[in-house]
Amino acid sequence: MIRLDNIVKEYDNFRLECSMEVLAGQVTGLIGRNGAGKSTAFKAMLGLIAIDGGSVTIFGKEIGNLTAQDREMMGVVLADSGFSGYLSIHDLLPVLDAMYKDFSRKKFVADCERLQLPLKKKIKDFSTGMRRKLQILAALSHNAKLLILDEPTAGLDVVARDELLSLLREYMETEERSIVISSHISSDLEGICDDVYMIDNGKIMLHEDTDVLLNEYGLLKVTLDQFEKLDHRYFIKTKKENFGYSCLTNQRQFYQENYPSIIIEKGSIDEVITMLTV
Amino acid sequence: MSRPIKSLIIKDLKLIMSQMRLFIAIIIVWGVIMMTSIGGAFFVGYIALMFSFITLGTFTYDETEKGLAYIFTLPIMRKDYLREKYLLGFIISTLPSLVVSLISYIPFLVAGTDIPFLDYFLSSIITIPVVLFLLALQIPLYIKFGQEKRRIVTIISVGMISACLGALGSLYEMAGGDRMEIISSIRGLNIWWMTLLIVLVTIILIMVSYKISCFILERKQF
Numbered sequence: 450m451i452r453l454d455n456i457v458k459e460y461d462n463f464r465l466e467c468s469m470e471v472l473a474g475q476v477t478g479l480i481g482r483n484g485a486g487k488s489t490a491f492k493a494m495l496g497l498i499a500i501d502g503g504s505v506t507i508f509g510k511e512i513g514n515l516t517a518q519d520r521e522m523m524g525v526v527l528a529d530s531g532f533s534g535y536l537s538i539h540d541l542l543p544v545l546d547a548m549y550k551d552f553s554r555k556k557f558v559a560d561c562e563r564l565q566l567p568l569k570k571k572i573k574d575f576s577t578g579m580r581r582k583l584q585i586l587a588a589l590s591h592n593a594k595l596l597i598l599d600e601p602t603a604g605l606d607v608v609a610r611d612e613l614l615s616l617l618r619e620y621m622e623t624e625e626r627s628i629v630i631s632s633h634i635s636s637d638l639e640g641i642c643d644d645v646y647m648i649d650n651g652k653i654m655l656h657e658d659t660d661v662l663l664n665e666y667g668l669l670k671v672t673l674d675q676f677e678k679l680d681h682r683y684f685i686k687t688k689k690e691n692f693g694y695s696c697l698t699n700q701r702q703f704y705q706e707n708y709p710s711i712i713i714e715k716g717s718i719d720e721v722i723t724m725l726t727v
Numbered sequence: 728m729s730r731p732i733k734s735l736i737i738k739d740l741k742l743i744m745s746q747m748r749l750f751i752a753i754i755i756v757w758g759v760i761m762m763t764s765i766g767g768a769f770f771v772g773y774i775a776l777m778f779s780f781i782t783l784g785t786f787t788y789d790e791t792e793k794g795l796a797y798i799f800t801l802p803i804m805r806k807d808y809l810r811e812k813y814l815l816g817f818i819i820s821t822l823p824s825l826v827v828s829l830i831s832y833i834p835f836l837v838a839g840t841d842i843p844f845l846d847y848f849l850s851s852i853i854t855i856p857v858v859l860f861l862l863a864l865q866i867p868l869y870i871k872f873g874q875e876k877r878r879i880v881t882i883i884s885v886g887m888i889s890a891c892l893g894a895l896g897s898l899y900e901m902a903g904g905d906r907m908e909i910i911s912s913i914r915g916l917n918i919w920w921m922t923l924l925i926v927l928v929t930i931i932l933i934m935v936s937y938k939i940s941c942f943i944l945e946r947k948q949f
Contacts, residue, residue, distance in 0.1 A: 492796075496799075497796055497799060497949040498949065499946070499948055517730070517802040518802070519802075520802035520803075521802045523802075525797075527793075527796060530793035531792070531794070533738070533791065533794050535745060535746050536738070536742065536745070540741040543737050543741075547733045547737055548730060548801060548803075549730075550730070571745075597800075
């Protein structure tokens with residue numbers, strides 16, 4: 450669906466260098482701290498910025514060769530922009546109707562009402578969460594094959610985040626659809642992504658299947674004595690702590706079986722990213 | 728009309744209707760005052776100019792909160808966006824002016840004037856191409872510089888164009904020509920030739936302006 454092949458984008462004090470792939474039928478997550486390069490990667494994916502190297506292909510076509518018809522198969526949420534705030538949802542209906550061949554007006558209105566979005570209020574008077582919900586519903590409204598969602602959960606409360614994630618799971622029930630989603634909230638991605646890319650300082654630090662990450666990664670918390678006696682072969686990263694060392698491994702079971710006395714925490718995206726980005 | 732352009736036109740008309748009602752009302756009130764005190768031809772120019780501002784206003788609404796970036800994630804190519812703006816500018820500046828021109832002839836008709844309708848009509852709408860020319864000058868500046876910087880650049884560019892024309896005139900005179908002769912020969916044209924000349928020049932300028940806007944927008948990053 451999407452392929453970023455060694456793309457490079459240089460700014461005065463930031464350089465993005467990354468490769469990633471989003472496969473058909475999969476939800477791929479991009480996680481990283483604020484300023485790690487997530488939005489830049491998304492902008493490159495969408496052709497909103499010119500890249501200095503590498504290539505971006507979507508549906509097998511170079512990004513510059515995508516037609517309006519190709520773009521109809523995409524639904525996009527951007528972190529910091531959206532529909533004009535001077536319009537209402539009611540104003541948007543004929544716009545979306547004219548824009549997309551497969552726009553489902555009835556479903557869109559029903560979804561807006563279900564998520565309690567006022568149809569006649571100006572979007573500029575919406576809360577951040579309401580704006581985000583609107584963008585997501587618009588992205589879901591026209592039978593897109595691919596969703597590109599940059600921080601769709603930012604500004605949403607817990608209930609709204611759950612509602613959104615349910616919508617995305619429902620969307621993925623149809624085969625051959627894909628989502629690429631970024632977030633700095635790891636729990637959002639753990640529950641929905643098939644694989645996750647971790648980005649820091651413009652570089653992909655790790656790419657792993659979510660199941661592998663959650664089931665096989667672990668964080669060993671050991672004293673100095675224990676650390677010296679451990680087999681270091683499967684450590685991905687170690688970090689000095691007050692109590693001794695934290696060690697990130699992708700062979701949690703190995704250490705559980707061979708060193709039953711040490712403390713091993715189950716892997717989570719938060720822990721992995723914390724360890725990889727220090 | 729393609730789907731992207733149609734959807735953008737609807738969006739802009741919705742924006743205009745929701746945001747510019749007051750502006751349109753002021754234009755009309757002023758227009759009525761001017762029509763009764765000054766006369767139809769000037770009023771048509773005034774309407775065309777004021778409505779062209781409305782088109783430019785839609786750029787500002789698109790730019791707000793980085794909205795332009797979002798527009799280009801939708802099935803809208805950058806050329807579609809520009810085509811829509813030029814089309815909207817043309818429709819919005821021209822249609823109300825044509826209607827006003829026709830309406831403003833009614834008092835002459837009632838009074839039983841001997842002014843031929845076509846002469847009146849052409850003399851009143853001749854200002855429309857001038858307004859379209861101004862619009863064609865403004866759109867690339869909006870695309871390149873945005874709402875704020877554009878004002879300064881407009882002043883500078885109008886100054887530069889005037890200076891260039893002045894310089895060309897001076898060079899022509901230095902080469903033995905007489906610039907007043909050219910002006911007189913243009914003035915000497917009958918209204919049909921004059922209209923044709925103005926329309927042709929305007930079409931060429933709009934095409935050049937569109938090409939420049941495309942060049943700028945295709946390279947713009949968001």
